[in-house]
Amino acid sequence: MGALDLAGIESAARARVPRDIWDFIEGGSGAERTLAANRKIFERFALRPRVLVDVSTCELGQTLLGTRLDTPIGIAPMAYHRLVDEEGETATAQGAGRAGALFVTSMFASRTLEDIAKAGGPRWLHLYWLRDRAALAALVERAEAAGFGALVLTVDAPRIGRRLRDQRNGFAVPPHIHAVNLDADLMATSHRSEKGSSGIAEHAREQFDTTLTWADLGWLRARTRLPLVLKGILTAEDARLAVEHGVDAVVVSNHGGRQLDGAIPSLAALPEVVEAVPAELPVLFDGGVRSGTEAAIALALGARAVLVGRPVLWGLAVGGADGVHQVLDLIRDELDHTMALLGRPRLADLDRGAVTDWPCPTD
Numbered sequence: 001m002g003a004l005d006l007a008g009i010e011s012a013a014r015a016r017v018p019r020d021i022w023d024f025i026e027g028g029s030g031a032e033r034t035l036a037a038n039r040k041i042f043e044r045f046a047l048r049p050r051v052l053v054d055v056s057t058c059e060l061g062q063t064l065l066g067t068r069l070d071t072p073i074g075i076a077p078m079a080y081h082r083l084v085d086e087e088g089e090t091a092t093a094q095g096a097g098r099a100g101a102l103f104v105t106s107m108f109a110s111r112t113l114e115d116i117a118k119a120g121g122p123r124w125l126h127l128y129w130l131r132d133r134a135a136l137a138a139l140v141e142r143a144e145a146a147g148f149g150a151l152v153l154t155v156d157a158p159r160i161g162r163r164l165r166d167q168r169n170g171f172a173v174p175p176h177i178h179a180v181n182l183d184a185d186l187m188a189t190s191h192r193s194e195k196g197s198s199g200i201a202e203h204a205r206e207q208f209d210t211t212l213t214w215a216d217l218g219w220l221r222a223r224t225r226l227p228l229v230l231k232g233i234l235t236a237e238d239a240r241l242a243v244e245h246g247v248d249a250v251v252v253s254n255h256g257g258r259q260l261d262g263a264i265p266s267l268a269a270l271p272e273v274v275e276a277v278p279a280e281l282p283v284l285f286d287g288g289v290r291s292g293t294e295a296a297i298a299l300a301l302g303a304r305a306v307l308v309g310r311p312v313l314w315g316l317a318v319g320g321a322d323g324v325h326q327v328l329d330l331i332r333d334e335l336d337h338t339m340a341l342l343g344r345p346r347l348a349d350l351d352r353g354a355v356t357d358w359p360c361p362t363d
């Protein structure tokens, strides 16, 4: 029998993954307020079921920015999947492919874009804006050639958040794992370990372009025919600026509580972003989604798709490609079930009327 919920997969993963790597994956920044709030806020919403609707089949497929998907649950960009599995991103891509789910590959993937493409499945590429624009341009060209369907530029990380667990552990990327899509000399700092600091934070300090503003986005636009998605939008103001600057979609995200601690929980930001953009502009969502019920709440609040982060690495750690497939299918099956009992069998039926803000009386 497969796992009935993610909790069992999480505890099996925890037992397998070395402590400092587990801390890197699970951790947030600062006091981990935002990390906790991302989960807690789902309790504030309740579903409003309708009855006597034909729910004999539920439709979970859609085309998003030209990419065909069998499920609205995709994989958020996460660096270095080889931290938990020898195969890493090629296994993740296989699992995602079997589920027909979107895999947003991190720029810091530990397998090549070309190998990930060979594994099949719908894929987009995530980018941080490096000071070295030539390296960025080269990556964009390779992504196009390897069939990545969109670029997801993460804009909430001019610096890496203060991740105290990583600083205590002196976390650095182990020497045998590499961000193979970037030149080794660009990546050297991320392997340097020292108590009291994080190799990843040091690396970002060296390589990320902290001068980046809205005016620079045109440079990237001019270099690609791929749709451009901005990840890390949390306010209506920035959502409107994104639209003015011609982006094709946004991801409402606080980076899984790993960047600005104290930032608004992702789900709380979703309605204002949805309201600020034209109805046809896709708004994606990530942060704290651990079940089909929670995915349904985010979709009802206006997300077109939901990305899941950490649970995918749990699945990968426990069962490689099969584990990733299992995690994605589990959440998809729960969502299918939720849509049937909610009397809303199509994604388009999941609208604001499907959910109510319900202040829990015990709070």
Ligand SMILES: Cc1cc2nc3c(=O)[nH]c(=O)nc-3n(C[C@H](O)[C@H](O)[C@H](O)COP(=O)(O)O)c2cc1C
Binding pocket: 024, 025, 026, 038, 076, 077, 078, 079, 106, 107, 108, 126, 154, 231, 253, 254, 255, 256, 257, 258, 286, 287, 288, 289, 307, 308, 309, 310, 311
């Ligand atoms: C181990 C790890 C690595 C991550 N690496 C990246 C990254 O390279 N780029 C990025 O934009 N976000 C990165 N994220 C953030 C995720 O894309 C996503 O926003 C977050 O994990 C979603 O929250 P969830 O884990 O609660 O589902 C990372 C998250 C984790 C846990």
Ligand SMILES: O=C(O)C(=O)c1ccccc1
Binding pocket: 079, 108, 157, 160, 200, 204, 255, 258
């Ligand atoms: O984005 C992140 O959360 C992250 O952990 C990371 C990993 C490698 C390089 C930069 C950031």
